[in-house]
Amino acid sequence: MPGELVDDVVMIRDEKEASQIYNKGFYGYPLSGGALELDMLEACYLLETGRIEILQNRKPLTFSQMIRLSATTCEGFEINYIVYRDLRQRGYVVKPDTGDFDFRVFPRGGTPTTSQTKYWVLAVAERSIFDIKSFLEEMTRSERTRKELLLGIVDEEGDITYYKASRSVMGGQSIEGSIPQTEGVLFEDRVMVLDDDEAETLYRHGFFGKKLGKVLQLSLIETAYLMGLGKMKLRAPGTNRGVNLAGFVRKAIKIQPDFELRLRAYSDMRKKGLIVKTGFKYGAHFRVYESDPENHHAKYLVHAIPEDYKAMWPEISRAVRLAHGVKKEILFGRVSESDVQYVKLRRVRP
Amino acid sequence: MPGELVDDVVMIRDEKEASQIYNKGFYGYPLSGGALELDMLEACYLLETGRIEILQNRKPLTFSQMIRLSATTCEGFEINYIVYRDLRQRGYVVKPDTGDFDFRVFPRGGTPTTSQTKYWVLAVAERSIFDIKSFLEEMTRSERTRKELLLGIVDEEGDITYYKASRSVMGGQSIEGSIPQTEGVLFEDRVMVLDDDEAETLYRHGFFGKKLGKVLQLSLIETAYLMGLGKMKLRAPGTNRGVNLAGFVRKAIKIQPDFELRLRAYSDMRKKGLIVKTGFKYGAHFRVYESDPENHHAKYLVHAIPEDYKAMWPEISRAVRLAHGVKKEILFGRVSESDVQYVKLRRVRP
Numbered sequence: 001m002p003g004e005l006v007d008d009v010v011m012i013r014d015e016k017e018a019s020q021i022y023n024k025g026f027y028g029y030p031l032s033g034g035a036l037e038l039d040m041l042e043a044c045y046l047l048e049t050g051r052i053e054i055l056q057n058r059k060p061l062t063f064s065q066m067i068r069l070s071a072t073t074c075e076g077f078e079i080n081y082i083v084y085r086d087l088r089q090r091g092y093v094v095k096p097d098t099g100d101f102d103f104r105v106f107p108r109g110g111t112p113t114t115s116q117t118k119y120w121v122l123a124v125a126e127r128s129i130f131d132i133k134s135f136l137e138e139m140t141r142s143e144r145t146r147k148e149l150l151l152g153i154v155d156e157e158g159d160i161t162y163y164k165a166s167r168s169v170m171g172g173q174s175i176e177g178s179i180p181q182t183e184g185v186l187f188e189d190r191v192m193v194l195d196d197d198e199a200e201t202l203y204r205h206g207f208f209g210k211k212l213g214k215v216l217q218l219s220l221i222e223t224a225y226l227m228g229l230g231k232m233k234l235r236a237p238g239t240n241r242g243v244n245l246a247g248f249v250r251k252a253i254k255i256q257p258d259f260e261l262r263l264r265a266y267s268d269m270r271k272k273g274l275i276v277k278t279g280f281k282y283g284a285h286f287r288v289y290e291s292d293p294e295n296h297h298a299k300y301l302v303h304a305i306p307e308d309y310k311a312m313w314p315e316i317s318r319a320v321r322l323a324h325g326v327k328k329e330i331l332f333g334r335v336s337e338s339d340v341q342y343v344k345l346r347r348v349r350p
Numbered sequence: 351m352p353g354e355l356v357d358d359v360v361m362i363r364d365e366k367e368a369s370q371i372y373n374k375g376f377y378g379y380p381l382s383g384g385a386l387e388l389d390m391l392e393a394c395y396l397l398e399t400g401r402i403e404i405l406q407n408r409k410p411l412t413f414s415q416m417i418r419l420s421a422t423t424c425e426g427f428e429i430n431y432i433v434y435r436d437l438r439q440r441g442y443v444v445k446p447d448t449g450d451f452d453f454r455v456f457p458r459g460g461t462p463t464t465s466q467t468k469y470w471v472l473a474v475a476e477r478s479i480f481d482i483k484s485f486l487e488e489m490t491r492s493e494r495t496r497k498e499l500l501l502g503i504v505d506e507e508g509d510i511t512y513y514k515a516s517r518s519v520m521g522g523q524s525i526e527g528s529i530p531q532t533e534g535v536l537f538e539d540r541v542m543v544l545d546d547d548e549a550e551t552l553y554r555h556g557f558f559g560k561k562l563g564k565v566l567q568l569s570l571i572e573t574a575y576l577m578g579l580g581k582m583k584l585r586a587p588g589t590n591r592g593v594n595l596a597g598f599v600r601k602a603i604k605i606q607p608d609f610e611l612r613l614r615a616y617s618d619m620r621k622k623g624l625i626v627k628t629g630f631k632y633g634a635h636f637r638v639y640e641s642d643p644e645n646h647h648a649k650y651l652v653h654a655i656p657e658d659y660k661a662m663w664p665e666i667s668r669a670v671r672l673a674h675g676v677k678k679e680i681l682f683g684r685v686s687e688s689d690v691q692y693v694k695l696r697r698v699r700p
Contacts, residue, residue, distance in 0.1 A: 072588050159630070215414060219506040
């Protein structure tokens with residue numbers, strides 16, 4: 001006995017069929033009286049896989065007709081269906097969520113009666129916007145229930161990339177107290193420590209800068225950080241006159257408009273005892289080491305982003321993919337007045 | 351006998367020393383009379399490596415003083431010096447260029463008297479702007495002399511990433527003639543071919559779209575291309591009314607503002623017989639196959655860029671690095687009225 005399309009649900013009224021469909025895969029919502037109510041996603045999937053028939057006005061619907069009907073009545077149906085179908089095909093029990101997320105997924109082999117939710121899932125179109133503010137709200141909701149947040153990003157051809165999102169807490173021992181006092185000379189867009197001994201000592205304390213022969217080159221960010229700690233006196237090359245922090249930052253902003261944003265993230269990580277170097281080679285703001293960069297690889301790539309950061313998903317995808325390719329973790333460091341919060345995105349195969 | 355700083359050159363007047371310095375490494379420009387003139391780059395390098403002394407007003411200059419002097423008199427000196435020094439340390443004979451480029455580099459083991467120039471080199475600060483128009487002009491100049499163009503990009507800490515730039519000519523046999531006639535239904539941001547047979551046939555001819563069960567999903571770009579060839583009839587899902595190409599492109603531009611730019615590049619590559627799919631997963635516009643994508647990896651990642659495209663170098667770096675990580679070539683397809691020119695950037699260790 002086939003199901004019947006009633007408004008935007010499909011009813012399976014035959015008690016035996018209803019219980020079979022529910023018990024094998026936990027599709028639908030059992031009603032008192034023995035019938036089963038399927039939502040459009042579930043009904044489309046069961047129709048596509050040949051497990052049910054669906055009648056509308058006593059005539060059977062084809063899969064094409066059901067897709068067409070669903071897509072015209074439910075917003076974002078195609079995107080949801082593509083992710084739902086993929087997770088089902090991977091063997092998960094997936095239930096549509098009526099709250100903040102699109103689906104809940106149970107652990108492999110688990111069911112709504114035996115297991116807790118493993119993932120909250122959001123199905124996202126490649127063309128939608130990544131908004132760090134609402135993204136963090138979703139993460140907070142997900143964390144409150146101690147579940148993982150899984151994103152299924154659907155590209156324009158229907159391929160899905162999955163990301164797991166989490167907060168990252170980096171940290172170690174701060175070395176700020178032991179940084180030596182140094183004098184630097186300001187050139188166009190970099191600072192040089194010209195005294196051989198000072199250059200060597202500063203480099204050895206926290207791996208600041210890069211040696212050019214016996215001279216040490218410092219980036220603008222490194223210089224501003226050291227000046228902020230009161231560890232560096234800066235001079236102009238021709239006149240030898242002192243340059244103060246405020247004047248230096250004004251100059252740096254002209255060269256790099258987002259200088260203060262980056263400096264906040266840089267200082268936050270340095271304060272946590274991490275060794276932070278430019279991420280230019282990886283197209284990121286920073287590469288970050290947990291220990292000695294001469295003998296270890298960088299563990300993280302970090303982008304500093306403003307509180308109200310918005311980007312297109314392909315941009316985010318590029319950053320995650322790149323970090324993945326060089327075996328590093330990508331963190332987006334959201335800089336606010338009070339702190340920096342690090343969001344980690346990791347590509348996964350669920 | 352030491353060299354002497356005269357304006358912005360260093361003169362080695364001792365004939366024997368002059369000829370030694372010139373013959374071992376081809377530094378400087380021999381003058382009639384036996385003296386040798388070194389420019390500031392060369393003089394700094396020879397001073398840093400302890401091969402010469404330099405006097406100014408009869409007093410010896412330290413390396414720090416020379417760097418300081420050079421940086422205040424020559425624009426962009428630090429960047430040039432970092433690249434010059436690195437190439438010299440790699441064992442190349444490098445000569446400053448007085449024309450369009452910064453240096454010319456001779457093949458390993460080669461010298462100005464035995465070899466032709468191998469590379470033209472541009473030393474570029476990470477913070478400068480990549481401008482496709484002037485970049486192509488530099489490439490044309492370099493090609494005219496049949497040399498390779500090497501870019502040394504210096505990051506804020508003085509690390510160098512080298513890129514080799516060249517034009518790419520992709521191509522194969524066009525299959526446009528044999529593409530079957532198909533009917534599609536327009537949903538929110540994708541098109542579905544709902545007829546099973548048409549879906550299968552179109553997919554087999556050029557690997558358009560992606561199967562979702564028996565339905566074929568097409569991207570907006572694929573659809574516009576097929577419509578442009580007169581191979582696709584498009585209908586609205588509810589009313590079943592026809593949608594024409596102009597109306598469809600207007601709708602697509604609302605979803606994707608650079609739609610026409612991408613479509614021009616897509617069509618150009620399809621016309622050349624390449625199989626072009628979305629590059630979303632790699633954060634690029636397209637991934638491009640030279641043959642059957644079911645059994646081969648994509649060879650290229652392609653970004654479609656406008657004629658007057660400008661970007662910050664870290665953005666370019668990210669794209670090159672990513673392509674490198676997934677073993678593909680990155681091409682920037684510059685779309686103009688008359689054609690699409692593909693520029694290839696490849697990270698190299700010279």
